[in-house]
Amino acid sequence: MNVPQDCRYTKEHEWVRVEGDIVLVGITDYAQSALGDIVFVELPKVGVKLVAEQPFGSVEAVKAVSDLFSPVNGEVVEINAAIGDDPTVVNKSPHGDGWMIKTKVLDATQIDQLLSPADYEKLVAGLAGGH
Amino acid sequence: MxxxxxxxxxxxxxxxxxxxxxxxxxxxxxxxxxxxxxxxxxxxxxxxxxxxxxHMGRFEVTGPGAVPFVHDLITNDLEKAEPGQLLYAAMCREDGGVLDDVTVYRMADRVMVVANAGNLSRIWDWMETRALAWVGPPVEVNDRSTxxxxxxxxxxxxxxxxxxxxxxxxxxxxxxxxxxxxxxxxxxxxxxxxxxxxxxxxxxxxxxxxxxxxxxxxxxxxxxxxxxxxxxxxxxxxxxxMCYCLYGNELNLDVSPLEGGIGWTVKMKKTDFIGKDALAAQKAAGLTRSIVGFAVEGQRMPRHGQALFVGGREVGIVTSGGFCPSLKQGMGLGFVPPALSAVGTELEVDIRGAKVPARVVERPFYKHASHK
CATH class of the missing domain: 3.30.1360.120 (Probable tRNA modification gtpase trme; domain 1)
Structure with a gap:
């Protein structure tokens, strides 16, 4: 399971990567693997205000659908149009070309409250190894 | 795990x-x-x-009563089948509810019933109980699943x-x-x-x-x-x-094979079978729901359990739904009143709070299957 060190994570399996006053948001390698082949990603429009822990879109896989939860309060400044053409890019490169949105961050302290890579790895290990 | x-x-x-x-x-x-x-x-x-x-169940019935015994358990006509032939059928309770959908092999000297994994113990219990009550020529039921x-x-x-x-x-x-x-x-x-x-x-x-x-x-x-x-x-x-039924989705204990889209397996001309009277009565009274296939607009997928609407009124439920790879589209099966089952009927599916337009289409969805 790939857990890049330059990201922070949510319990709902989103990642964020800070680039100046913008963050990129996507779903983790664990999430794409659990969902399987992704056929559609529903994303908000540019300009939409995001609220931390509230849904901002959804991921339709062949077998199931999953909501996307915003890691932070923010405002969408760009969406990844490439995944509209080929949603499987999220399966192939969840932390790279499969990023979903870029958002302006309204409260930078929220990023510090997200899971560190080590804590996220622990979370995922618990999900995989348990029961 | x-x-x-x-x-x-x-x-x-x-x-x-x-x-x-x-x-x-x-x-x-x-x-x-x-x-x-x-x-x-x-x-x-x-x-x-x-x-x-x-993981499916394989139950074998032997003895001189094997064919009439299984014939009585299923909706399809095993006595008309030749050795070397298999049938798809429903196994019903007396009230016409489907215990399972099964394939039944008429072999030279025995009959094999193949049941769904989710219904293994139910079908085994049912066949054992029925074998004990069976008054025809002797039969023996064996579980050969392992x-x-x-x-x-x-x-x-x-x-x-x-x-x-x-x-x-x-x-x-x-x-x-x-x-x-x-x-x-x-x-x-x-x-x-x-x-x-x-x-x-x-x-x-x-x-x-x-x-x-x-x-x-x-x-x-x-x-x-x-x-x-x-x-x-x-x-x-x-x-x-292919719009094939899945037990637990289209078929259930409270669904009859006539409602569940496998009415073609029900042979009313058979002398008798378990559930026949109830199914005959249901047929005479007219069905209140039947399975339709539908295509949805857009890229949100219909899913099992979502509600179907016509003109703002809830009319049915999605039994199976999802992305169909060959059609590159979200498709579903669901129950609606028969009056709303005609191809072309406009429906709406409540996909996670959004009413998404859908339309009844011909079954099966995939038209190029190679089966003979």
Whole structure:
């Protein structure tokens, strides 16, 4: 399971990567693997205000659908149009070309409250190894 | 995964192929391989794929009363079937509710009933109880689920791949016919031409002890054309495109086979069978719901359990739904009143709070299936 060190994570399996006053948001390698082949990603429009822990879109896989939860309060400044053409890019490169949105961050302290890579790895290990 | 899950004799093959394993009706089964559901689906539609379906139940009825006994348990007409023929049928309670949908093999000296994994103990109990109450010629019911493994080899190129391995002429078996032959050097293998994908292909019954050899022989024989193991995920998308029923979705204890879309398996001209009176009464009174197939607009997928609407009024429920890879579209099956079942009827599906337009379409969804 790939857990890049330059990201922070949510319990709902989103990642964020800070680039100046913008963050990129996507779903983790664990999430794409659990969902399987992704056929559609529903994303908000540019300009939409995001609220931390509230849904901002959804991921339709062949077998199931999953909501996307915003890691932070923010405002969408760009969406990844490439995944509209080929949603499987999220399966192939969840932390790279499969990023979903870029958002302006309204409260930078929220990023510090997200899971560190080590804590996220622990979370995922618990999900995989348990029961 | 819990230590109490059951495993098929082919479990280690799935591990070797790096399957993603899930709990399916208390069985630890491959939902997909690293190939992925979309590609696995395509392999079955264009070449050939191999499924382990050993989690299903195989019950054998022997004795002089075997045929009349099973005939009485099912909606289809086993007495009209010849040895070497199999039937798809519903097994109903007296009230017409479906206990399970089954395939029934009329063999030379016995009958084999193949039941869904989720209904194993129910069907076993039902058959045992009915055998005790049976007043016809003697019968004996045996559970051979552990002794026998069950494979499905499905795809337009299934026959060309398996033919060199089978010591018998496959041209002699048409759709829903079977033979018993030596396959890949393994004796007494049952090979039947049927399946759950819409493609030509075979369901194969082999002793559990030799099932690994047969699994490997089939994959090896198909290697040059890209044959691959296929998980339950693609099995579901393949059957949905064909609008085949799935027990627990379209069929249930409170659903009759007439409502569930398998009315064609109910032979009212049969002398008698369990559930006949209730089904005759239902037919006479008229159905209140029937299964339709529908296509949705947009890219949100309909899913099992969502409500169907017409003109703002709730009229039914989605029984199965999801992405159909061959059509690249979200499609579903669901119950609606018969008056709303005509092709072209406009519906709406409540997909997670959004009313999404949908339209009743012809079944099956996939029109190019290769089955014979």
């Amino acid at each position: 819990g230590g109490n899950l059951k495993r098929t004799p082919l479990f280690h093959e799935h591990v070797n192929h790096q399957a993603k394993l899930v709990d399916f009706n208390q069985w630890e089964m491959p939902v997909q391989y690293p190939t992925g559901i979309l590609r696995e689906h395509e392999i079955v539609r264009t070449a050939v794929g191999l499924f382990d379906v050993s 002794e026998l493994a069950q494979l499905a080899f499905q795809g337009p190129r299934a026959e060309e791949v398996i033919r060199p391995l089978v010591a018998a002429d496959l041209n002699t078996i048409g759709y829903y016919r079977f033979l018993v032959a030596t396959v890949a050097g393994i004796k007494d293998v049952v090979v039947s031409r049927n399946g759950y994908t819409g493609e030509d292909g075979f369901e194969i019954y082999v002793s559990s002890g030799r099932s690994r050899d047969l699994w490997r022989a089939l994959l090896h024989a198909g290697e040059s054309i890209g044959a691959a193991p296929i998980g339950l995920g693609a099995r579901d998308t393949l059957r949905l495109e």
